[in-house]
Amino acid sequence: MFEKIKLFLQNHSGAVSLIARVVLGLIFVYASIEKITYPEPFAQNIIAYEILPQALANIAAIWLPWLEMFCGLLLIAGIWVRANAAILSILLTIFIIAIASALIRGLDISCGCFEVGDSEAMVGWRRVIEDAGMMILSLWLMKFPRSHWALEK
Amino acid sequence: MIKKSPIQAAVILFGSLIAGLAFNNFNPGGVSLLASGPSTSISASGNTLTPHEILSKTGRTLSLAETQVLFESKAAVFIDARPPSFYQAEHIKSAISVYYKTAGLNPALDKLKKNDPYVVYCKGPNCNQAQLLADTMHKAGFTKIFLFPGGMQEWRLAQYPMDRTP
Structure with missing residues (x-):
């Protein structure tokens, strides 16, 4: 069974990579929009994790959403897929560690994942699982960056 | 392709940083690169509404201007x-904290007078925490609850007085 799935994925890696590209790209573009618009509440989200001081949180709040936007758009377009996937893998690793550490420390804070400020979306193990799922997609794209309908051949 | 990836990643990292800094520079809600304190500026003079007029209106939703009048006149908590x-991290100056999830258990609510006017707010137009808290307060017998949907977002953009708790 496992071998069949593996063989299927390898035979259709172009199509699977296309789906992974578009799904990841859309998620990260969507996630970036509110953070770009409202950097200050997003900085508060970052501070609430009690990992970074305010000055670094402000820089992260300025930089991170644009990094997500760039990576998302380039992935959708199929440009520099491996490099984008590598960046997203690192980002997702950081997100997973930050959320898990907040949960372990018992912090009752908003995630800051898609909405900024005091949103309803609180940190939770579900977020960790979602990020892990996205991590699988980004790791796949690092191994199989070539796909259909990519601007970069 | 693999050899090019680190250079491409560096271009993406650098490009996004430049874009972020440039946009932040022009964004009215942008943040300081250094740690910043709370804003203390006051504005919005010349408003024609009186606190009494605002508190006697039939609707229970307040605009930024109405909220500012109540704030300045100390006509509501x-x-x-x-x-x-x-x-x-940041709140409207002199506001008290009643987290909506634990409002039913919060001793702060017991200390408040049921017939005094209260302005409830949360992040901004997209949050419903203020509405949920208002519902809880209404069930607890509070009679004059006003919502400020603009919340911290509008208040911050207007640079009205804010405070933070160390």
């Missing part, structure tokens, strides 16, 4: 419905 960590 402001309540922040967000999680305590957000209240501590």
